[in-house]
Amino acid sequence: xxxxxxxxxxxxxxxxxxxxxxxxxxxxxxxxxxxxxxxxxxxxxxxxxxxxxxxxxxxxxxxxxxxxxxxxxxxxxxxxxxxxxxxxxxxxxxxxxxxxxxxxxxxxxxxxxxxxxxxxxxxxxxxxxxxxxxxxxxxxxxxxxxx
Amino acid sequence: xxxxxxxxxxxxxxxxxxxxxxxxxxxxxxxxxxxxxxxxxxxxxxxxxxxxxxxxxxxxxxxxxxxxxxxxxxxxxxxxxxxxxxxxxxxxxxxxxxxxxxxxxxxxxxxxxxxxxxxxxx
Numbered sequence: 001x002x003x004x005x006x007x008x009x010x011x012x013x014x015x016x017x018x019x020x021x022x023x024x025x026x027x028x029x030x031x032x033x034x035x036x037x038x039x040x041x042x043x044x045x046x047x048x049x050x051x052x053x054x055x056x057x058x059x060x061x062x063x064x065x066x067x068x069x070x071x072x073x074x075x076x077x078x079x080x081x082x083x084x085x086x087x088x089x090x091x092x093x094x095x096x097x098x099x100x101x102x103x104x105x106x107x108x109x110x111x112x113x114x115x116x117x118x119x120x121x122x123x124x125x126x127x128x129x130x131x132x133x134x135x136x137x138x139x140x141x142x143x144x145x146x147x
Numbered sequence: 148x149x150x151x152x153x154x155x156x157x158x159x160x161x162x163x164x165x166x167x168x169x170x171x172x173x174x175x176x177x178x179x180x181x182x183x184x185x186x187x188x189x190x191x192x193x194x195x196x197x198x199x200x201x202x203x204x205x206x207x208x209x210x211x212x213x214x215x216x217x218x219x220x221x222x223x224x225x226x227x228x229x230x231x232x233x234x235x236x237x238x239x240x241x242x243x244x245x246x247x248x249x250x251x252x253x254x255x256x257x258x259x260x261x262x263x264x265x266x267x268x269x
Contacts, residue, residue: 027245034226037222037225041219045215049212049214
Protein backbone atom coordinates (compact mmCIF):
# COMPACT_ATOMS: atom_id res chain seq x y z
CA UNK A 1 0.00 0.00 0.00
CA UNK A 2 2.02 2.94 -1.25
CA UNK A 3 0.96 6.29 -2.62
CA UNK A 4 0.54 9.78 -1.27
CA UNK A 5 -0.03 9.93 2.45
CA UNK A 6 -1.85 13.24 2.53
CA UNK A 7 -5.53 13.25 1.63
CA UNK A 8 -6.04 16.94 0.95
CA UNK A 9 -7.30 16.07 -2.54
CA UNK A 10 -9.56 13.20 -1.52
CA UNK A 11 -12.05 15.19 0.53
CA UNK A 12 -12.93 17.53 -2.31
CA UNK A 13 -13.93 14.71 -4.64
CA UNK A 14 -15.87 12.94 -1.87
CA UNK A 15 -17.52 16.21 -0.91
CA UNK A 16 -19.01 16.58 -4.36
CA UNK A 17 -20.70 13.22 -3.92
CA UNK A 18 -22.03 13.61 -0.43
CA UNK A 19 -21.53 16.79 1.51
CA UNK A 20 -22.42 15.33 4.91
CA UNK A 21 -19.94 12.46 4.86
CA UNK A 22 -16.73 14.43 4.61
CA UNK A 23 -13.74 15.16 6.77
CA UNK A 24 -14.19 15.04 10.49
CA UNK A 25 -17.92 14.38 9.96
CA UNK A 26 -16.91 10.78 9.34
CA UNK A 27 -15.64 10.53 12.88
CA UNK A 28 -18.92 11.97 14.19
CA UNK A 29 -20.87 9.39 12.18
CA UNK A 30 -18.60 6.63 13.46
CA UNK A 31 -19.22 7.73 17.06
CA UNK A 32 -22.97 7.79 16.36
CA UNK A 33 -22.71 4.27 14.97
CA UNK A 34 -20.80 3.19 18.06
CA UNK A 35 -23.40 4.69 20.40
CA UNK A 36 -26.18 3.06 18.35
CA UNK A 37 -24.41 -0.29 18.81
CA UNK A 38 -23.91 0.33 22.54
CA UNK A 39 -27.54 1.36 23.10
CA UNK A 40 -28.84 -1.57 21.06
CA UNK A 41 -26.63 -4.05 22.91
CA UNK A 42 -27.59 -2.75 26.34
CA UNK A 43 -31.30 -2.63 25.56
CA UNK A 44 -31.18 -6.15 24.06
CA UNK A 45 -29.64 -7.52 27.25
CA UNK A 46 -32.03 -5.56 29.51
CA UNK A 47 -35.16 -6.65 27.66
CA UNK A 48 -34.06 -10.25 27.19
CA UNK A 49 -33.02 -10.73 30.81
CA UNK A 50 -35.26 -8.63 33.01
CA UNK A 51 -37.84 -6.57 31.16
CA UNK A 52 -40.43 -7.00 33.93
CA UNK A 53 -38.11 -5.32 36.48
CA UNK A 54 -38.31 -1.91 34.89
CA UNK A 55 -40.54 -1.74 31.81
CA UNK A 56 -40.31 2.08 31.62
CA UNK A 57 -36.51 2.30 31.78
CA UNK A 58 -36.02 -0.59 29.41
CA UNK A 59 -38.58 0.62 26.87
CA UNK A 60 -36.76 3.96 26.92
CA UNK A 61 -33.45 2.16 26.32
CA UNK A 62 -34.95 0.44 23.30
CA UNK A 63 -36.42 3.71 22.00
CA UNK A 64 -33.04 5.44 22.45
CA UNK A 65 -31.35 2.62 20.55
CA UNK A 66 -33.74 2.98 17.61
CA UNK A 67 -33.29 6.77 17.59
CA UNK A 68 -29.50 6.42 17.49
CA UNK A 69 -29.69 3.94 14.64
CA UNK A 70 -32.01 6.21 12.61
CA UNK A 71 -29.79 9.24 13.34
CA UNK A 72 -26.71 7.33 12.16
CA UNK A 73 -28.41 6.32 8.93
CA UNK A 74 -29.76 9.85 8.39
CA UNK A 75 -26.27 11.34 8.83
CA UNK A 76 -24.84 8.97 6.23
CA UNK A 77 -27.56 9.45 3.62
CA UNK A 78 -27.71 12.58 1.49
CA UNK A 79 -30.72 14.60 0.41
CA UNK A 80 -33.16 16.97 2.04
CA UNK A 81 -35.46 14.31 3.44
CA UNK A 82 -32.68 12.57 5.35
CA UNK A 83 -31.34 15.97 6.42
CA UNK A 84 -34.69 16.65 8.08
CA UNK A 85 -34.73 13.17 9.66
CA UNK A 86 -31.25 13.85 11.03
CA UNK A 87 -32.44 17.08 12.67
CA UNK A 88 -35.54 15.44 14.17
CA UNK A 89 -33.70 12.41 15.59
CA UNK A 90 -30.76 14.44 16.91
CA UNK A 91 -33.18 16.99 18.41
CA UNK A 92 -35.05 14.13 20.06
CA UNK A 93 -31.77 12.81 21.48
CA UNK A 94 -30.96 16.19 23.03
CA UNK A 95 -34.48 16.42 24.45
CA UNK A 96 -34.25 12.85 25.73
CA UNK A 97 -30.92 13.28 27.47
CA UNK A 98 -32.02 16.59 29.05
CA UNK A 99 -35.46 15.39 30.21
CA UNK A 100 -34.44 11.90 31.35
CA UNK A 101 -31.18 13.24 32.77
CA UNK A 102 -33.08 15.79 34.89
CA UNK A 103 -35.83 13.35 35.89
CA UNK A 104 -33.26 10.74 36.93
CA UNK A 105 -31.81 13.28 39.35
CA UNK A 106 -35.06 14.86 40.58
CA UNK A 107 -37.19 11.68 40.70
CA UNK A 108 -34.69 8.82 41.02
CA UNK A 109 -37.53 6.42 41.87
CA UNK A 110 -38.81 6.67 38.30
CA UNK A 111 -35.57 5.38 36.83
CA UNK A 112 -33.97 2.95 39.24
CA UNK A 113 -32.56 1.06 36.30
CA UNK A 114 -30.06 2.67 34.01
CA UNK A 115 -30.88 4.00 30.57
CA UNK A 116 -28.41 5.57 28.15
CA UNK A 117 -29.78 8.95 29.17
CA UNK A 118 -29.73 8.55 32.99
CA UNK A 119 -27.81 11.31 34.79
CA UNK A 120 -27.14 12.99 31.40
CA UNK A 121 -25.41 9.90 30.04
CA UNK A 122 -22.84 9.56 32.81
CA UNK A 123 -22.56 5.81 32.22
CA UNK A 124 -21.28 6.61 28.71
CA UNK A 125 -18.84 9.37 29.65
CA UNK A 126 -21.49 12.03 28.92
CA UNK A 127 -21.14 11.22 25.23
CA UNK A 128 -24.98 11.12 24.84
CA UNK A 129 -25.10 14.73 26.08
CA UNK A 130 -22.28 16.08 23.93
CA UNK A 131 -23.02 14.15 20.74
CA UNK A 132 -26.38 15.79 19.83
CA UNK A 133 -24.78 19.22 20.20
CA UNK A 134 -21.89 18.22 17.93
CA UNK A 135 -24.39 16.66 15.54
CA UNK A 136 -26.48 19.85 15.37
CA UNK A 137 -23.37 21.96 14.85
CA UNK A 138 -22.36 19.63 12.04
CA UNK A 139 -25.80 19.64 10.41
CA UNK A 140 -26.04 23.45 10.61
CA UNK A 141 -22.70 23.72 8.82
CA UNK A 142 -23.65 21.20 6.19
CA UNK A 143 -27.13 22.36 5.23
CA UNK A 144 -28.05 21.13 1.73
CA UNK A 145 -28.22 23.91 -0.84
CA UNK A 146 -25.78 26.05 1.12
CA UNK A 147 -22.71 27.15 -0.80
CA UNK B 148 -11.95 -15.42 30.47
CA UNK B 149 -8.30 -15.89 31.30
CA UNK B 150 -7.38 -12.81 33.27
CA UNK B 151 -3.83 -12.28 32.02
CA UNK B 152 -4.91 -12.86 28.42
CA UNK B 153 -7.73 -10.33 28.79
CA UNK B 154 -5.31 -7.75 30.20
CA UNK B 155 -2.76 -8.39 27.44
CA UNK B 156 -5.58 -7.95 24.93
CA UNK B 157 -6.67 -4.67 26.54
CA UNK B 158 -3.08 -3.36 26.37
CA UNK B 159 -2.78 -4.33 22.69
CA UNK B 160 -6.13 -2.70 21.88
CA UNK B 161 -5.17 0.53 23.69
CA UNK B 162 -1.77 0.69 21.93
CA UNK B 163 -3.34 -0.05 18.53
CA UNK B 164 -6.02 2.57 19.26
CA UNK B 165 -3.50 5.26 20.21
CA UNK B 166 -1.30 4.37 17.22
CA UNK B 167 -4.14 4.60 14.67
CA UNK B 168 -5.66 7.73 16.21
CA UNK B 169 -2.23 9.37 16.22
CA UNK B 170 -1.43 8.34 12.62
CA UNK B 171 -4.84 9.61 11.50
CA UNK B 172 -4.49 12.96 13.24
CA UNK B 173 -1.06 13.32 11.60
CA UNK B 174 -2.81 12.97 8.24
CA UNK B 175 -1.97 9.38 7.33
CA UNK B 176 -4.42 7.37 5.28
CA UNK B 177 -5.00 3.76 6.35
CA UNK B 178 -1.78 1.83 5.73
CA UNK B 179 -0.59 -1.73 6.33
CA UNK B 180 0.53 -0.54 9.78
CA UNK B 181 -2.82 0.84 10.95
CA UNK B 182 -4.83 -1.90 9.23
CA UNK B 183 -2.44 -4.52 10.64
CA UNK B 184 -2.80 -3.18 14.17
CA UNK B 185 -6.58 -3.31 13.83
CA UNK B 186 -6.36 -6.83 12.37
CA UNK B 187 -4.30 -7.91 15.39
CA UNK B 188 -6.99 -6.57 17.75
CA UNK B 189 -9.61 -8.51 15.74
CA UNK B 190 -7.54 -11.70 15.79
CA UNK B 191 -7.19 -11.49 19.58
CA UNK B 192 -10.96 -10.97 19.88
CA UNK B 193 -11.58 -14.16 17.90
CA UNK B 194 -9.12 -15.93 20.21
CA UNK B 195 -11.08 -14.50 23.14
CA UNK B 196 -14.29 -15.97 21.68
CA UNK B 197 -12.63 -19.41 21.60
CA UNK B 198 -11.37 -18.92 25.17
CA UNK B 199 -14.82 -17.79 26.35
CA UNK B 200 -16.48 -20.85 24.83
CA UNK B 201 -13.84 -23.26 26.15
CA UNK B 202 -13.29 -21.78 29.64
CA UNK B 203 -16.51 -23.07 31.29
CA UNK B 204 -15.48 -26.64 30.37
CA UNK B 205 -12.37 -26.23 32.52
CA UNK B 206 -14.38 -24.93 35.47
CA UNK B 207 -13.71 -21.25 34.67
CA UNK B 208 -17.28 -19.92 34.71
CA UNK B 209 -18.42 -16.31 34.32
CA UNK B 210 -19.65 -14.82 37.60
CA UNK B 211 -22.05 -12.45 35.85
CA UNK B 212 -24.54 -12.45 33.00
CA UNK B 213 -23.50 -14.75 30.15
CA UNK B 214 -25.89 -12.97 27.77
CA UNK B 215 -24.41 -9.57 28.59
CA UNK B 216 -20.89 -10.95 28.17
CA UNK B 217 -21.59 -12.33 24.71
CA UNK B 218 -23.45 -9.18 23.63
CA UNK B 219 -20.28 -7.24 24.41
CA UNK B 220 -18.04 -9.83 22.77
CA UNK B 221 -20.03 -10.09 19.52
CA UNK B 222 -20.34 -6.27 19.33
CA UNK B 223 -16.59 -5.94 19.93
CA UNK B 224 -15.85 -8.48 17.18
CA UNK B 225 -18.00 -6.47 14.74
CA UNK B 226 -16.31 -3.11 15.51
CA UNK B 227 -12.85 -3.59 13.89
CA UNK B 228 -14.52 -5.30 10.91
CA UNK B 229 -16.81 -2.31 10.42
CA UNK B 230 -14.01 0.23 10.85
CA UNK B 231 -11.71 -1.69 8.47
CA UNK B 232 -14.46 -1.95 5.85
CA UNK B 233 -14.92 1.81 6.14
CA UNK B 234 -11.14 2.30 5.77
CA UNK B 235 -11.13 0.22 2.58
CA UNK B 236 -14.01 2.22 1.07
CA UNK B 237 -12.93 5.70 2.18
CA UNK B 238 -9.16 5.91 2.12
CA UNK B 239 -8.79 9.15 4.07
CA UNK B 240 -7.04 10.22 7.26
CA UNK B 241 -10.35 10.16 9.14
CA UNK B 242 -10.73 6.47 8.38
CA UNK B 243 -7.44 5.96 10.24
CA UNK B 244 -8.84 7.92 13.20
CA UNK B 245 -11.95 5.72 13.08
CA UNK B 246 -9.76 2.58 13.13
CA UNK B 247 -8.17 3.97 16.30
CA UNK B 248 -11.55 4.83 17.81
CA UNK B 249 -12.79 1.29 17.17
CA UNK B 250 -9.70 -0.21 18.86
CA UNK B 251 -10.11 2.05 21.92
CA UNK B 252 -13.80 1.15 22.14
CA UNK B 253 -12.83 -2.54 22.00
CA UNK B 254 -10.44 -1.94 24.92
CA UNK B 255 -13.25 -0.44 27.03
CA UNK B 256 -15.59 -3.27 26.10
CA UNK B 257 -12.94 -5.87 27.01
CA UNK B 258 -12.59 -4.26 30.41
CA UNK B 259 -16.36 -4.45 30.90
CA UNK B 260 -16.28 -8.10 29.78
CA UNK B 261 -13.56 -8.86 32.32
CA UNK B 262 -15.69 -7.22 35.02
CA UNK B 263 -18.73 -9.26 34.01
CA UNK B 264 -16.69 -12.47 34.03
CA UNK B 265 -14.80 -11.91 37.29
CA UNK B 266 -16.63 -9.58 39.69
CA UNK B 267 -20.25 -9.10 38.53
CA UNK B 268 -22.73 -11.18 40.47
CA UNK B 269 -20.30 -12.03 43.27
